[in-house]
Amino acid sequence: MSGKSVPQTTLKSLVFNPVSLGILLRFGFFFFGLYQDAHMPVKYTDIDYVVFSDAAEYVYESASPYKRETYRYTPLLAWMLVPNSLGDLFYHYGKLLFMFCDILTGILIARLLPTNTNTKTTLGLPISKRTVLLSLWLLNPMVITISTRGSSESVLTFIIMIAVNSLVCGQYTESAIWLGLATHFKIYPIIYLPTFLYYLTRKDKPFTIFKNIPVLNWLNGTNLIYLLVTLLSFATSGVIMFNIYGYEFLYHSYLYHFIRLDHRHNFSVYNVALYYKSAVDYLAIPKESGILGLFNYLTGNLEKVAFVPQIALSAIIIPLSLAQTNLIPCLFIQTLTFVTFNKVITSQYFIWFLIFLPGYLATSKLASGQYKVTGLTMLALWIISQASWLFFAYRLEFVGESTFDNGLFYLSIFFFLTNCWIISQFIQYV
Numbered sequence: 436m437s438g439k440s441v442p443q444t445t446l447k448s449l450v451f452n453p454v455s456l457g458i459l460l461r462f463g464f465f466f467f468g469l470y471q472d473a474h475m476p477v478k479y480t481d482i483d484y485v486v487f488s489d490a491a492e493y494v495y496e497s498a499s500p501y502k503r504e505t506y507r508y509t510p511l512l513a514w515m516l517v518p519n520s521l522g523d524l525f526y527h528y529g530k531l532l533f534m535f536c537d538i539l540t541g542i543l544i545a546r547l548l549p550t551n552t553n554t555k556t557t558l559g560l561p562i563s564k565r566t567v568l569l570s571l572w573l574l575n576p577m578v579i580t581i582s583t584r585g586s587s588e589s590v591l592t593f594i595i596m597i598a599v600n601s602l603v604c605g606q607y608t609e610s611a612i613w614l615g616l617a618t619h620f621k622i623y624p625i626i627y628l629p630t631f632l633y634y635l636t637r638k639d640k641p642f643t644i645f646k647n648i649p650v651l652n653w654l655n656g657t658n659l660i661y662l663l664v665t666l667l668s669f670a671t672s673g674v675i676m677f678n679i680y681g682y683e684f685l686y687h688s689y690l691y692h693f694i695r696l697d698h699r700h701n702f703s704v705y706n707v708a709l710y711y712k713s714a715v716d717y718l719a720i721p722k723e724s725g726i727l728g729l730f731n732y733l734t735g736n737l738e739k740v741a742f743v744p745q746i747a748l749s750a751i752i753i754p755l756s757l758a759q760t761n762l763i764p765c766l767f768i769q770t771l772t773f774v775t776f777n778k779v780i781t782s783q784y785f786i787w788f789l790i791f792l793p794g795y796l797a798t799s800k801l802a803s804g805q806y807k808v809t810g811l812t813m814l815a816l817w818i819i820s821q822a823s824w825l826f827f828a829y830r831l832e833f834v835g836e837s838t839f840d841n842g843l844f845y846l847s848i849f850f851f852l853t854n855c856w857i858i859s860q861f862i863q864y865v
Contacts, residue, residue, distance in 0.1 A: 453566055457541060457573035461534045464583040469527070480530075484585025487529060491516035501683045509620055509688050510676050512587055530585050537582040537589040540790060541573040543596035547603065547763060547794050560797060568793035581783055588786045591620050595627070596790060599766065602631055611661045615668025619676075622689055623787070626746070626773055627766065628665060630754040632658040634762055693742070695779065702780040702824060704851035705741055707844045709778065745776035757865065764799065764865045767791035768858060775854040800864040809864070813857050820846070820853040 468479035490500035490513040500506050500513035516529040548568060549560050572578055582589045594617040601610035614631065617624040632653070639655035646652055676684045701709070749772040757765035770788035774780060796802045801810045827842030 453569040453573045454538060454541060457579075458538060460574065461537065461579055461583055464579050465527075465530060465534065468530075468583055479584060481581075481584040481586050483587070484529065487512060487516050487585070487587065488519045488526065491529075492520040495520035499680055499683065501680065501687050507687050507691050508587070509672075510680060510684065511620065511672075512590070515590070529587075530583060533582040533585065533587060533589045536593040537578065538573070540589055540592045540596050541569060543593070543600050544572055544790060544793050545569055546600055547596075548797050564802070565797075568796055571793050571796075572789060575789070577782065578786060578789065581786055586783050588783050591617060591624075592786060592790045594620060595624055598624075598627075599763075602634070603762070607635070607657060607661050608664055611664035612668045615665045615670075616672060618665075618669050619672040622692065623773060626750040626769060628662070629750050630758045630762070630765055630769065632662060633754050633758040635661055637759055702821070702847065702850050703778050704847050705778040706847045707839050710839055741776070741778040745773060748776065749773035756862075761798075761865050763791055763794035763797075764861075767795040768861050768865075771854070771861065772858055775851065775858065795861070795865075798865075799861075801860070806864060809860060813860055816853050817857060820850040824850055 471477075471479040486503060486506055487508075490503040490506040490508075493500050493502045494510070494513045495517050500510050506513070515532065518525050518528045521528075548565055594613055598610045598613035598617060601607070601613060610631070614624060614627060618628075635658035636653045636655065639657040641652045641655050645654055676688075703709075749769040753769040753772060754765060757768065767788055770791060774784045774787055777784065800806050801813075824843065824846040827838040827846060830836045831838045831843070
């Protein structure tokens with residue numbers, strides 16, 4: 436009696452089950468959200484989705500999306516959601532769009548994982564492990580909740596993953612165009628530009644004129660064209676929007692985020708400082724000189740100087756250390772660092788680095804049994820630091836207790852230090 440033949444497994448079949456289950460789960464969350472919105476006092480739909488929809492309605496009426504207060508995004512997002520304004524039946528169109536981008540992001544993550552057509556392994560990566568890695572995105576309740584509640588982050592993650600996939604496949608012009616668009620959509624993807632440029636230093640010979648000049652000898656024809664195309668893509672989309680909406684586009688899409696004092700629902704270590712600054716119209720800073728004057732300026736203008744260590748670490752030091760040899764781990768670690776040092780951190784921001792986690796774990800020592808305890812400790816501390824912060828945030832928001840000084844301040848520091856330690860472990864076990 437002959438044995439059964441094992442069918443050949445393709446990339447499509449490898450991701451089919453996680454994708455199918457991911458789609459079903461997203462629709463399950465989506466329909467539960469409709470029920471919760473209709474029957475429960477606490478709504479499932481994210482307040483941001485209401486803002487998006489209102490802005491889209493202004494666009495539908497040929498007005499500026501910035502007529503909607505608190506709309507701080509590119510007009511492209513409002514344009515994309517114009518169908519929301521076609522009637523009650525279409526109001527949730529935007530959520531379906533975000534869910535679609537969410538799934539497409541997962542498929543693009545799959546394309547970055549090592550693969551072949553062997554039925555048991557994928558270039559040393561067992562299919563079972565590959566499925567688990569894809570599930571970190573496709574079956575992650577946090578990811579599913581964020582897109583089905585109406586957060587637009589999945590649109591950005593989709594664009595970023597197209598840029599990364601194009602880069603890895605050698606389609607440098609396409610990658611640069613998408614990176615420019617991603618930066619137009621939300622400014623933070625600009626941190627990937629140094630990473631991509633440094634990654635491309637090994638793809639071409641340096642210009643002869645710069646051959647013996649430090650830093651400039653990283654420039655070559657490939658990464659110079661990449662830089663110019665990225666800037667052109669970003670500038671073109673920006674000029675188009677500026678011609679239509681003027682200064683309010685620049686202010687609400689970009690400038691506002693450098694001066695915002697957002698202390699609500701904010702995990703950041705700067706949270707309490709921003710809270711106290713938001714309580715006054717201006718700071719009476721003594722006009723001191725020397726070190727004391729510098730200290731007064733820094734403590735009184737945290738929202739203006741917080742980006743200095745953030746950019747130095749995430750856009751310079753980490754790319755220089757990892758970009759050439761470990762592209763995906765570099766993108767993961769620099770994004771996690773950027774979020775950790777950001778002056779505003781919400782749950783949606785975790786999505787920014789989660790798109791690279793499967794690619795990081797595909798080659799990291801942390802995914803091996805030898806370092807299982809370390810990995811579980813990292814996960815446990817990350818969850819505990821969030822949960823403890825959320826407990827005091829709940830007491831503040833729903834019970835009315837003042838927990839800024841006796842809870843949130845210390846737990847924001849705890850969350851920050853936890854993330855710093857986790858980053859160090861991710862770097863150690865690349």
